[in-house]
Amino acid sequence: MLSKIPANPPPRLVLKFFKMFSHYDDIQRARHLFDKIHEPDLRSWTILISAHTKHGFPEEALNIYNTLRARNVKLDTYVLLPVAKACAASADLIKAREVHDDAIRFGFSSDTLLGNALVDMYAKCKYVDGAKRAFDDVKVKDVVTWTSMASCYANCGLARQCFGVIRNMGLNGVRPNSVTVSSILPACTELKDLNLGREIHGFVVRNAIGENVFVSSALVNMYASCLSVRQAEFVFVNMFRRDSVSWNVLLTAYFSNKEYEKGLGLFHQMRSEGVKLNQASWNAVVGGCVQNGLNEQALDKLRQMQDSRFRPNQITITCVLPACTNLESLKGGKEIHGYICRHWYFKDLTTSTALVSMYAKCGDLDLSRRVFDMMTRKDTVAWNTIIIANSMHGNGNEAVLLFHNMLGSGIKPNSVTFTGVLSGCSHSRLVHEGLQIFNSMNREHSIDPDADHYSCMVDVLSRAGRLEEAYEFIQRMPIEPSAGAWGSLLGACRVYKNVKLGRISANRLFEIEPDNPGNYVLLSNILGTAKLWDEASKTRKLMRDRGIPKTPGCSWVHVRNKIYTFVVGDKSNKQSEEIYNFLEDVGKKMKLAGYIPNVDFVLQDVDPKEKHEILCNHSEKLAVAFGLLNLNGESSIRVFKNLRICGDCHTAIKFMAKIVGVHIIVRDSLRFHHFRDGILPGHQRRPFQFQKLQELLL
Template sequence: MPNRDLVTWTVMIGAYAECGNARESLVLFDRMREEDVVPDKVAMVTVVNACAKMGAMHKAKLVHEYIGRRDFSLDVILGTAMIDMYAKCGSLDSSREIFDRMREKNVITWSAMIAAYGYHGKGREALDLFPSMLTSGILPNRITFVSLLYACSHAGLVDEGLLIFNSMGDNYSVERDVKHYTCMVDLLGRAGRLDEALDLIENMSVEKDEELWGALLGACRIHNRTEMVEKAAKSLLDLQPQNPGHYVLLSNIFAKAGRWEDVAKIRELMTHRRLKKIPGWTWIEVDNKTHQFSVGDRTHTRSKEIYKMLKTLLEKLELAGYVPDTNFVLHDVDEELKQGMLYTHSEKLAIAFGLISTPEGTPIRITKNLRVCGDCHTFIKYVSAITNRLIVVRDANRFHHFKEGACSCGDYW
């Protein structure tokens, strides 16, 4: 286009973020300003949303500083977007600071702050905010209840979640939809109450979707309920036969149970349908630059130092009691090879890089595009203890804050 105005730039920035390329969104924002196009509040909300998707704290702070310099007021729309941005960049304190500074809040603002606590496993704090919302005269909507139930499911608050779920229609005239049922299935499933979760699914009146069955299948994986897997898997694959993630989850369940023939059948089906597993990536931001790692990655310029640090870490961790959990290597190979595969997971590489490239005692923040594996979760707990570092991990489900050998999720994720 020979001429691009503010609307054009804003639409393009938003389009990249929506399609999963938030990094390019922020590059375009910089280019827009270089061409002397001054953003308005709508453009800034779009940029803030891109920062939230990317999860880069440095970028979030730069955008926040720019908003301050331009004297944009923290109205409901921009303020709520910034609450979500900081929550997804790992700073719950910054989210709460924005929330407290806002003079006007609507139901979406309150729901965003409740959801922020939920992302970080602060279920009690999320529930404590709900009465304050009611006292302020704001009535909850369906999004509020999704946020509350999500917070309960990631903190193991089963009784509280059931109470909230049952109160929706009677107390607040909010009709339950499939997202609320999905949260309840997830809540019951994580707590090991899979029969109740299945009963809830079979008796619900709203149309079932893939996320609902996915929640049940995920719970089957956690609790090794392979007898329930077949029903959940069939329903899931009937709804989304082209989603490779479903096949991978099913394959992982069979692998964990040692059913290698079933694993081979799933992989054969994926090959026949030309489906490929989504690769796992981990990102870490150091010196205002984002570094990306994949499993077994040796492409980084400091790769030799990273692997040297990993070796040193493993020696110290084993002395501290860490034992690699080879159940999370989902291949039919010997134990030695399994340990080698665990050793090079992308999370471990990113953390090793963080340790060699940041000052002692400073926090390390990493982002994973998939769910962090159980062995890496244990590994990071030990690393946080022996290095005296706070390690914040954002995975596909939530945030984990590792400190002094413990995780904020209480091993419930």
């Protein structure tokens, strides 16, 4: 067909073919036709630019406009309109300013139609000053002009200014329409201003614009964001027509307000009634499940999503990775990592950062660091994540080094950064470094320390055994000491057997958080270690009288995709006999290697033999033994505990790791503990691909 076109076709013929080719979305053929014209007129250029803008090629439209500008021809509003729309679609602020300058230079900036497009262009570029300038230049402002300016403020997070425009709009006699309402309702959502939202809802009802699906969806979203889910339901139920957006808005509202049963019910209704699900629908239910602690259901919904031929995107991945973290499922996290690599999602900063966090919290710091090092771009959140990862693994020196690398790369730290690095200093007893970093907060980075930072510094001093300094630091604090500060001191008093400061810390904690059982248990332990049995008994009695239950300690380990849980003295496991035999056998080797059971951690007034038996029955030892007996060719095991690891268990597991030659990782309520120092002198490491681990102990 193109072969029949003459070498220099007339504009009428060009227009006819442009329309036809644009209709079939064949932009390349349209461009080929345009290139046949020796001297295209302005109308032909306008049609070509419009076609590219309309069919989703704004960058190419702007390139064509640059070619036109280079010819120094006089432009008109018809060519500037599609160019402004192209700038809006690409959010290209530099080009947007050029187009605005051209409109002023050729005298069209006061034109209402073009002025509206310029305001909208700047709104999409999130540049308020430019939008205000274009808005002020328009002589005759219609409803579109006012709506575009209000929408610009709303998009830029300036909700108050948005409603200022709406008030001036009314004072100028211009009546808002459905587009105006749907544009400004997100500002109510941001302000969480329910009364203002109700006023707008009243306007919608009085002016009979509730049938507009965009208005109704925005109302549902506004009520849901203002925690008025019943009103959101009412609007949704009475909608004349519902699109996928309105369904998704209510779905998200249920999950955000902890009504996950209704959320799951609504999602089931959407599927059964044939509502057209989209990516946002699946992301809402996957993210909602994670948000409400339904981690296994989140992974199940992810599988259903893929079975329904929907490909998870970056948002899906970022939503579901915390489910792997919460389930401590390193295997599931690795599978998602593989998916990220196959689909090139690792270039997305949020996705990569979530992956760094997942590996760290599942106990694999090496993989966490490897992902971080592969990131081509790192923001403050990414640096915070890897710093906190090293801190939670007791790698304080590396956390401090990363902090200085962050500063050297030009990334500005925030409050979270300092909490992370100071926590690392405390776990590694880096007192000098901790004090330097703490003192630099306000002096060098203009960040005022908050309660968390002060608590971290108390922890830094306390863990290093400088209890009197820690107590003095608390007394000098310019803010009221938090439970975290006193708790850090109390925990250190347990380690360093300081009864005096232990009593002071515990009594303050009994006032601040009287229902926390850990404080009573810690004080009782301090008193028991000091053989002050009567006083320890009174503390336990006080706890019982106040009706505060002691949190039972338990440990768990993942073996072949299944979780096995243990409590103290547990004999419910099928391999219990093997577990206790193993602990007895390895205990003999440990004693030969220099291990001495620390009976101070048995806080019962019983004879020494019973104390040794009680130590052997601790839940973390049982979980470690079970994990070692079921290695299945792996070189490491990961054990998790809900409370702090027992001091004797910490020493014992260190000896186990040395003798067996296996990397043992234990995560307690505070951090990860790594035991992988190799073998003890005089012990030869042997391979662990065998049927029974006890062979190592022969």
